Amino acid sequence: MTSSTRSTPDRTAEALHADSIVIDAVCPLVMHDPGYMAWYREGGVTALAPTVGGWEDAYTTLTRIAGWHRLLREHDDVLLVRQAGDIEMAKRRGCLGIYLHLQGTDPIEDNLDLIDLYKNLGVGVIQLTYNVRNRVGDGCEERTDAGLSRFGIKLVERLNDARVIVDCSHTGLRTSLEAIEHSAAPVILSHANLSSVHPSPRNASDDLIRAVADSGGVIGIAGFPAFVADNASPSLDQFIAHIDGIVQRIGIEHVGLGIDYYWGQAGIATEEEAMGTYNASVRAGRWSSAYPPPPHHYPAGIETPKTLRYLTARLLARGYREPEVRKILGENWLRVMRRVWG
Numbered sequence: 001m002t003s004s005t006r007s008t009p010d011r012t013a014e015a016l017h018a019d020s021i022v023i024d025a026v027c028p029l030v031m032h033d034p035g036y037m038a039w040y041r042e043g044g045v046t047a048l049a050p051t052v053g054g055w056e057d058a059y060t061t062l063t064r065i066a067g068w069h070r071l072l073r074e075h076d077d078v079l080l081v082r083q084a085g086d087i088e089m090a091k092r093r094g095c096l097g098i099y100l101h102l103q104g105t106d107p108i109e110d111n112l113d114l115i116d117l118y119k120n121l122g123v124g125v126i127q128l129t130y131n132v133r134n135r136v137g138d139g140c141e142e143r144t145d146a147g148l149s150r151f152g153i154k155l156v157e158r159l160n161d162a163r164v165i166v167d168c169s170h171t172g173l174r175t176s177l178e179a180i181e182h183s184a185a186p187v188i189l190s191h192a193n194l195s196s197v198h199p200s201p202r203n204a205s206d207d208l209i210r211a212v213a214d215s216g217g218v219i220g221i222a223g224f225p226a227f228v229a230d231n232a233s234p235s236l237d238q239f240i241a242h243i244d245g246i247v248q249r250i251g252i253e254h255v256g257l258g259i260d261y262y263w264g265q266a267g268i269a270t271e272e273e274a275m276g277t278y279n280a281s282v283r284a285g286r287w288s289s290a291y292p293p294p295p296h297h298y299p300a301g302i303e304t305p306k307t308l309r310y311l312t313a314r315l316l317a318r319g320y321r322e323p324e325v326r327k328i329l330g331e332n333w334l335r336v337m338r339r340v341w342g
Contacts, residue, residue: 005102009174009313014296016322017044017312018090021091022049023330024103024305025125025192025220025258026169031064032072032263036305037078037096043308046330047087047097049190052123053129054104055286058114062109064120064332065100078125084219084337087330097133101172101190102129104170105155112158113225119162126159127167128179130154131286137175141201141288148179156182168192168212169258170202170222186216186336191258193227198238199288200227206249213250216339218332220258221246223298226290233295236314239299243328252324255303256333257311259302265301266295 009017013185022044028051029036040048051067053061066197072080081099090097096253100123108114108126118126129139136152138145159166168176189212195203197261204212209219221242228234228242241273246255246331264277276296281287298304301310315325 009309011217013125013313013316014309016317017309017329019047019133020044020312020326021087021330021334022308023087023257023333024261024308024326025049025188025256025333026222027147028103028260028262029268029305035070035170036261039097039305043305044122045096045305047081047099049099049101050123051103052100053107055106055284058107058109058111062117062121062239065123067120068098069147081124081146082122083341084334089336099124101167102126104128104134104142104259105136106134106299108155110135110151112155114163115155115158115164120163123164124337125165125167126190127157127169127171127190128175129171131251132286137178138172140170140172140176141290142172144223145174146174147174147177148182151230152179153182157184160184163342165336168208173205173208176208180211180215184341185340186218187212187280188217189219191220191222191260193222193242196249197242198227198229198244199290202227209250209254211245213254217334218254218256218336219246220256220333223259223261223302225296225298226292232292232295233298234298236301236310237318239302239311240314252327253332253335255328257329259298259305261298261305264294264296266297268339269294271295297325300328 007272027048030050052064077096079097081097087097128136131139131141131144166183167190169189169192192204225234229238264274
């Protein structure tokens with residue numbers, strides 16, 4: 001990392017970061033241990049989305065959500081987000097806003113009424129698949145991409161009715177495009193980089209990001225190294241290259257952050273713990289060759305949530321204006337939330 005990237009942010013960048021609404025749309029790290037919320041606070045994050053399930057059954061997911069509600073009851077500096085205005089309230093109060101995220105629809109099982117239950121419990125975003133096929137459609141790593149099932153079409157409609165944001169991260173191209181076609185509300189990619197910047201089965205094609213933009217949605221840029229660049233320790237500039245790519249192709253209004261910090265990454269897990277997490281995901285069939293073995297070094301300068309202010313400083317240094325930086329950090333997500341959640 002160059003000295004200009006790694007140097008302490010100047011007062012302009014520090015002030016802008018402190019004043020901005022900062023939203024990280026995908027946070028598996030705090031699902032593993034809510035204590036890591038302190039790292040997000042240190043990084044100036046206003047609101048974040050713990051992953052509370054996706055490939056588990058309803059009982060397991062509801063049990064995990066129950067634990068979050070106990071935590072929310074016990075901590076008056078953490079606020080459950082149900083509407084976009086709650087994030088603005090969290091910013092004013094100095095609280096950490098929390099909205100819950102499912103990375104897959106297995107917890108819905110075959111009962112669409114569970115969508116309303118999850119919504120009432122604070123689940124604001126539901127991702128359709130996690131890499132592989134489920135009841136809804138095909139994941140992005142399936143051999144085929146058959147599109148939405150009949151159940152999947154009904155599910156998208158129910159997500160719209162319940163005012164839950166539809167997320168097509170980890171989802172096959174045809175399945176995603178059909179979800180956008182059937183959705184009456186904006187569709188997002190909570191964490192997906194650009195395949196035209198760095199090829200990966202997990203990254204999004206230009207056709208897909210344009211369809212997301214046409215729906216009014218946003219693409220959150222992820223920090224998982226294999227989705228950023230072809231080197232094991234990507235730079236902050238390589239991460240920002242995906243932001244640049246979104247801006248150049250579909251506009252500044254359609255990019256946000258979905259960094260996807262997780263418990264098996266370098267700087268958090270030991271080597272043994274990281275390999276255990278990796279091997280478990282491979283054995284379960286959730287991860288394939290698109291996910292190289294650890295260590296997984298997140299972009300230099302934002303290796304963990306604690307140092308997200310370096311991203312703000314680097315965006316300014318690369319010529320982004322303050323209003324544009326605010327959009328990237330959180331205002332674009334907030335726009336979608338207002339539209340869907342109210």
